Amino acid sequence: MPYAFSLDDVAFLRSAEGEEALATCAALPLTDASRIADVAAARRAVGERYAAVLETVVLRRKAAAKVEQADRWLFTGDALQQASAAPVAAHRARRLAGRDVHDVTCSIGADLVELARTARRCVGSDVDAVRLAMARHNCATADVAPLLVRADALRPVTRDCVAVADPARRDATGRRTWRPADFVPALDDLAKAYPGRDLVVKCAPGIDPAVVPWAREVELVSLDGQVREACLWSAGLAEVTRRATVLRSDGTQWTVTDAEPDEVAVGEPGEWIVDPDGAVVRAGLVRHYAARHGLWQLDERIAYLTGDEPPPGVRAFRVLEFGNYSEKSLRATLRRHEVGRVEILVRGLDVDPNALRRRLKPKGAREASVVLTRMGRTPVAFLCEAERIPAG
Structure with missing residues (x-):
């Protein structure tokens, strides 16, 4: 259960004494393995406010990726x-x-x-x-x-x-x-x-x-x-x-909006596969995004896009080869290309990427990405190299 802070706790943490206590406990490792020792050390150093101090130190560490100057802020667990x-x-x-x-x-x-x-x-x-x-x-x-x-x-x-x-x-x-x-x-x-x-x-x-x-x-x-x-x-x-x-x-x-054009074709794969950002997909703006960047769809019901030049600032997938998908054929493709480390992305097919990877048992020195999807009713597998495209 998260610690329930009181107004007295907040007043203490904002005081000079509280700041000193926080600085002292900030040096503790606060891991699962050190928990008992950390609590004992905090009790000795801080006294009855040790729980509020330890919780604040933990929350500040968690907040570092969210909040500027997180090491000076006060939080509750739910609020953070x-x-x-x-x-x-x-x-x-x-x-x-x-x-x-x-x-x-x-x-x-x-x-x-x-x-x-x-x-x-x-x-x-x-x-x-x-x-x-x-x-x-x-x-x-x-x-x-x-x-x-x-x-x-x-x-x-x-x-x-x-x-x-x-x-x-x-x-x-x-x-x-x-x-x-x-x-x-x-x-x-x-x-x-x-x-x-x-x-x-x-x-x-x-x-x-x-x-x-x-x-x-x-x-x-x-x-x-x-x-x-x-x-x-x-x-x-x-x-x-x-x-x-x-x-x-x-x-x-x-940003992309529904005020932009959305007329795009559905066609054969180009040189690249592009998986639009999740915000674009959830906003229902895949076609608008495609039209902006000269891309087209592999299937009108699936968010994967394709084209001969990927948009700037994205992670895109250069197509090495593609064909109808079956587990057997994909295993052979990975073996032929000596792929030992494989990233599997799936849209439109009922495939568990982690389970599939275990069954494929890839071996080799090469790293590659596999994109599994549908074109019409046909399951298709793309063997790709992932690249980070520089921002324009």
Whole structure:
């Protein structure tokens, strides 16, 4: 069970004594093997607050890939898990630059910090007093100063500003939930609480747009190849109906929308196979992406694309040979090319890549990628070399 922080814990962790305790325990290994020894050492060094200190040290280590200056922030376990990664939060904030913004579920402040950097005026509120106290500390650490208020997201305390919400997406058993009514606060309730207001809601990427009719734009966002969220934009903020935004930790990004052309052919394989970013696939923008880059489809129902020149900045697959797929023929192909290490990608076929790899028992010094898919009703296997295409 995650540690339940109290307001007294937060006050201690923010104090000079708490900072010293955190610095002392930051040197502990905190592994499963060292757990007993670490707890004993923390008790000796810190006293009764040892549990809050150890939990904070552990959470700061986990947060390093999500939050800038994570070694100075305060977190709860649940809040960290739900917090937006800094590049994702910064992207959303840029779309709201210069506006008055109210983060109505600000939690420990991951989104709030970025909103405060771009908004004309910024308010953060949360019903949880502990998380609000942590947000106050984290905002000060990030050198921003939004107005912080304890309030229920469903009882508005501001007017004439954009409301931003990040509802909790887990049910009482800890499992992820997909029904809008099970979000906390519920998505429909959020929409009703801010009638006529511009509203932005961060959701799980599997949300069905049909269940949130008030959302005029659904934006799927990925970071470094992993789909992170769906962002719902109300009528006053929507620019298109569907958008895919692809972010990289190096600061580069691109986007594709349903306002772009989507007329592409279905045809024979070109020199390359391209597996579009998951945000593009989930947003239903595979054809738009293909049209932009001069690609075409192998099958109109499958997301793999092909062409003679891959888009910049992607990992693409140069086709060495292809043919009708069977396990026997694929085994022979790998043996002929002396492939010993093989990556297997599958779309449109009921094949478990890991189980197939074990059965193939590849042997050899060469590394290759195998793409399994359908062209019409025919299963096809492509033997490929994966390459990272430089960004344009």
